[in-house]
Each structure stands twice: as structure tokens, then as C-alpha cells.
Amino acid sequence: MTNKMWGGRFNTGPDEIMEKINASISFDQRLFAQDIAGSIAHATMLGECGIIAKSDVRDIVRGLKAIGKDIEAGRFTFSAALEDIHMNVEAALKDRIGDAAGRLHTARSRNDQVATDFKLYVRDCMDMFDEQLSGLQRALAEKALAHADAVMPGFTHLQTAQPVTFGHHLLAYVEMIARDRSRFADARRRMNESPLGAAALAGTSFPIDRAMTAKALGFDRPTRNSLDSVADRDFVLETLAAASICAMHLSRFAEELVIWSTPQFGFIRLSDRFTTGSSIMPQKKNPDAAELIRAKPGRILGAFTSLLLVMKGLPLAYSKDMQEDKEPAFDAIDALSLAIAAMTGMASDMEPVTARLADAAGSGYSTATDLADWLVRVLAMPFRDAHHVTGTLVAMAEKRGVALDELSLQDMQAVEQRMTSDVFKVLTPGASAGSRKSFGGTAPANVRREAKRWLKILA
Numbered sequence: 001m002t003n004k005m006w007g008g009r010f011n012t013g014p015d016e017i018m019e020k021i022n023a024s025i026s027f028d029q030r031l032f033a034q035d036i037a038g039s040i041a042h043a044t045m046l047g048e049c050g051i052i053a054k055s056d057v058r059d060i061v062r063g064l065k066a067i068g069k070d071i072e073a074g075r076f077t078f079s080a081a082l083e084d085i086h087m088n089v090e091a092a093l094k095d096r097i098g099d100a101a102g103r104l105h106t107a108r109s110r111n112d113q114v115a116t117d118f119k120l121y122v123r124d125c126m127d128m129f130d131e132q133l134s135g136l137q138r139a140l141a142e143k144a145l146a147h148a149d150a151v152m153p154g155f156t157h158l159q160t161a162q163p164v165t166f167g168h169h170l171l172a173y174v175e176m177i178a179r180d181r182s183r184f185a186d187a188r189r190r191m192n193e194s195p196l197g198a199a200a201l202a203g204t205s206f207p208i209d210r211a212m213t214a215k216a217l218g219f220d221r222p223t224r225n226s227l228d229s230v231a232d233r234d235f236v237l238e239t240l241a242a243a244s245i246c247a248m249h250l251s252r253f254a255e256e257l258v259i260w261s262t263p264q265f266g267f268i269r270l271s272d273r274f275t276t277g278s279s280i281m282p283q284k285k286n287p288d289a290a291e292l293i294r295a296k297p298g299r300i301l302g303a304f305t306s307l308l309l310v311m312k313g314l315p316l317a318y319s320k321d322m323q324e325d326k327e328p329a330f331d332a333i334d335a336l337s338l339a340i341a342a343m344t345g346m347a348s349d350m351e352p353v354t355a356r357l358a359d360a361a362g363s364g365y366s367t368a369t370d371l372a373d374w375l376v377r378v379l380a381m382p383f384r385d386a387h388h389v390t391g392t393l394v395a396m397a398e399k400r401g402v403a404l405d406e407l408s409l410q411d412m413q414a415v416e417q418r419m420t421s422d423v424f425k426v427l428t429p430g431a432s433a434g435s436r437k438s439f440g441g442t443a444p445a446n447v448r449r450e451a452k453r454w455l456k457i458l459a
Contacts, residue, residue: 022320023080027327029071031085034120036068038113038196039089041216043104051107051206056100063096064089085117086110107208109200111230111318116196118326120217122239125333126188132340133181133246137174138458139347144170145451149444151429152267152357153366160364163429164436166352167447174454176249183242191235194219198229201317231317233307236329240304243336247297250339254293257346261287266356271349274342289346293339300335303328361429365394365404370426370435379418389416403427 040061047057067089070076082088087110094101144167154164194214197204203226210222223229260267270287278284306328310321368390375386392415397404405427412419425431437443 019081022083024084024323024326025078025080025082025088027330028085028114029078029088030330031117031121032071032089033068034117034124035085035089035113036064037120038116038213038217039064039104041213042108042196044216045209045212046103046106048212049207049209051208052103056103059097059100060093060104063093063101066096067092084110084114086113107197107199107204107206109198109230111200112195112198115198115230115232116194116217119191119195119219119235122235122329123188123192123218125337126184126239128337129184129243129246129340130181132337132344133177133184134458136340136344136347137177137454139344140170140174140177141451141454141458143347143350144168144174144447145455147352147354148447148451150352150354150357151361151433152352153361153363154442160360160366162369163361163366163432164442165433165444165447166354166357167444167451168433168442170347171447171450171454173249173253177246180242180246180249183245184239187235187238187242189220190238192218192220193223194221195223195229195232197222198226201227201230227317231314231322233311233322233325236325237304237307237311240300240307240329240332243332244297244301244304247300247336247339250343251294251297253343254290257290257350258287258294261285261290265360266353267360268350268352270346273349274346289342293343296335296339300332303332358429361433362403365397366429367404367427367432368394370432371404371423374423374426375416375419378420378422379416381416 043052043057043060043064046052047054067076070092076088076092078088079091082091090101090104093104146167147170148165148167150166151163152166152169153160154162154169194210194217196213196217197208197210214220214222223232257268257270259265261270270285270290272285274287274289275285276288278286307325310324314321371393372383372386372390375381375389376383379386381389393404393407393412396411396415397407400407405424409419409421409423412423426435433442434444437446440446
């Protein structure tokens with residue numbers, strides 16, 4: 001049996017294996033809403049341009065809307081023999097309204113149809129990501145405001161560096177996520193051109209109005225080159241690239257949550273809602289949600305790499321290879337959306353153990369830089385000399401097993417005789433963090449101001 005959708009070119013039907021490798025309906029059925037929206041816009045335009053009868057347009061639109069409702073309600077049976085969502089919808093439309101359904105595909109190809117559907121879907125996902133990421137920023141900013149004064153150790157090389165505040169640390173991720181949102185928004189602006197009407201690759205001889213369909217579907221304008229219109233998958237690649245960077249940011253935070261929640265660190269408590277237990281060890285409370293988020297970038301970056309390799313050797317215009325764009329993209333989109341949701345939940349629920357944070361903030365001679373800065377500021381010492389003096393005092397304190405502020409003034413004056421008791425005012429973690437009032441610094445006043453600014457932006 002020949003495939004009715006292919007016309008009379010073929011005398012026999014496809015081999016079973018050919019049918020299996022060729023079909024995409026198992027995954028592209030999720031494009032049904034976009035496919036129906038695109039077809040309604042196309043049919044309406046055909047009617048307005050006098051290419052098909054208005055009565056046919058009414059039947060087509062009525063039939064498409066009914067099919068959409070059936071799919072939403074789970075009453076629609078998809079057929080692998082009809083390959084994809086486009087043919088499944090068109091065949092169902094013919095069953096409903098008869099020959100008028102055959103006029104829907106006038107001045108259109110599956111090539112521009114799938115490009116349009118996929119763009120619409122990806123655009124919807126970008127809007128979803130923006131909303132989700134905004135919610136995560138809000139959760140972090142609220143937590144930052146609540147703990148603007150909580151002093152904790154800041155790290156470089158995962159070694160104690162200088163005291164910072166818990167709120168300042170959280171706001172660092174708010175900034176990262178803002179850039180993630182910006183990347184998605186930038187990609188969305190660039191991809192918001194309609195391929196519909198480019199047809200197979202060369203445009204069409206029918207007097208269509210591509211600007212009309214572009215406007216109906218929320219695009220800024222139609223694409224300007226028919227070859228590029230059907231061959232372009234940059235919009236998916238850019239989305240996956242932005243998703244990969246976003247997932248990397250989530251993974252970095254997830255790694256910190258895993259470390260911070262260990263008994264050895266004890267910086268935070270995670271709620272029961274985002275942790276699991278052990279089948280054998282009753283005391284365990286595992287940060288599994290964070291660990292799974294930490295693993296997601298592999299799948300998401302893998303999707304980007306997969307599509308990049310599919311596209312890199314394809315001549316213009318459309319090739320069937322491009323059917324391989326959807327499964328990894330769908331998987332990556334689902335993975336990122338779930339990761340953002342889980343991270344938002346953890347960020348909202350986690351509670352810092354402020355006493356433990358404060359205790360850790362003073363470890364590792366974290367106020368050594370404050371001592372060096374004091375020598376520069378008060379004694380007018382060149383910073384390199386101050387660095388040397390401070391290093392000598394750190395070595396002395398380390399040898400004695402005490403903190404810097406536990407050295408006596410006489411001990412300090414043995415290294416630099418001009419030192420005074422005022423130096424002890426800068427040697428506490430709270431004083432250190434509070435002194436960092438430069439723009440973007442960790443001082444609690446800065447943190448409160450920035451957290452409020454973000455919450456106002458995100459309101």
C-alpha cells in the first residue's frame with residue numbers, strides 16, 4: 001500500500017524498518033498545539049489572500065480546533081504509519097471535513113511547517129524558563145535579605161579566604177541567573193522570525209502574505225531567505241547553549257549544597273522535602289535532589305553537542321538528519337525545567353546554621369587580609385611589605401595553634417613595632433565582612449540594599 005500523504009510517486013509502501021526509522025510521531029506529538037496554531041494561521045491567511053475559499057477555511061479551522069481538543073483530552077490515536085505530528089493532524093482533518101483538508105497544505109511544505117512548529121515550541125520553553133528562573137532568583141534574594149548579617153567563610157581553591165556573608169553568597173547566584181535569563185531573552189529575540197511560507201526551500205508561486213502569518217503567530221517578522229528558513233536550527237542550538245550554561249550554574253550551587261549539608265561542614269540544613277534516606281543506614285539524610293541537579297548538565301550539554309554534530313556537515317537546505325534535532329532538545333528542556341524547579345524548592349527550604357557559619361568564618365586566618373589592609377591604611381606601609389608582615393604573624397599564630405586575634409600586642413610589635421591595639425578591631429570576621437562596603441562588596445548593608453533591589457525588580 002502506498003502512503004497517501006506522499007502521493008503517486010511510490011508504488012509500494014515502506015519496509016517495516018524504514019517505517020520505524022522514519023517515524024517521529026513518538027516524540028514530535030508534543031508539538032501538536034504549535035502545529036495546529038500554525039495551520040490555523042496558514043489557512044486563515046490563504047483565505048484572506050483568496051487562495052482558498054472562506055468556507056474551506058471555516059471548516060479547516062473548526063476541524064483543527066476539534067482535533068486539538070481531542071489530543072488534549074487523550075482521545076486521539078497517533079499512527080506511526082503517518083510518520084509525524086503534521087501528517088497525523090492532516091489525516092485526522094481529512095477524516096473530519098473531507099476534501100477541504102487537502103487545501104490546507106497549499107503554499108506550504110512540511111519543511112517550513114516543522115521549522116515553524118519547533119520555533120513556536122522553543123519560544124514557549126524560553127518563556128517558561130524565564131518565569132522559572134525569576135522564581136529561583138526571588139527565592140535566593142529573599143533568603144539573602146533574611147541572612148544579610150550571617151557571616152561565613154568565603155573560599156578560593158575551596159580554602160578559607162576572607163569572611164563574607166551568607167546573603168552575599170546567595171546573591172552571587174542571583175547575578176548568574178540574571179545572565180542566564182538574558183541569554184535566553186537574547187536568543188528569543190534573534191529567533192523570533194517566522195519560517196512559514198518558505199515552503200520546501202524556494203518559496204511559493206502563490207500570492208501569500210507571510211507577514212500576516214508571522215503576526216498571527218507572534219513573530220516579529222517573516223524570515224528573509226527561504227533556504228535558510230527551512231535549514232536553520234540555530235535557534236535550537238542557541239537555546240541548548242544557554243541551557244547548558246544555566247545548568248552549569250545550577251550544578252555549581254548544587255555542589256555547594258551537597259558540601260554545606262555534610263556533618264563536616266554543617267553550614268545548612270536541607271528540608272525533608274528535598275532529601276532522601278538510606279535503606280540500610282537510618283541516620284542518613286542524603287541531598288539527592290542537589291546531586292541529581294549536579295548531574296543534569298551532562299544530558300543538557302550532550303544535547304547541544306549532539307545537534308551541533310548533526311548540523312555541522314549538512315548542505316542546504318533540509319535533510320532528514322534534522323529530524324534528530326527534537327529528541328535531545330526535548331530531553332534537555334525537560335531536564336533543565338525540572339532542575340530549576342528542584343533548586344527553587346531547595347533554596348526556599350534550606351536554613352543556614354548561623355552559629356556554625358560564624359565559627360567557620362574565623363578559621364584559616366581569614367582576617368589576614370584585613371590585618372594587611374590595616375598596616376597599609378594606618379601605618380602607610382606599602383602593601384607588599386604589609387603582606388610580608390602579615391604572613392610572618394600568621395606563621396607565628398599557626399605555630400602556636402591560635403587565631404590571629406589571640407596573639408598579644410607584644411607578639412605583633414615584635415614583628416612590627418608601630419602596631420597598636422586598634423589592630424584588634426579589624427581581626428573579627430564580622431568586622432571584616434562589615435568593612436567591605438565597596439560597590440559589590442559583602443558588607444551587610446550592601447547585601448540588604450542589593451537584595452531589596454532584586455526583589456523590587458522581580459516583583
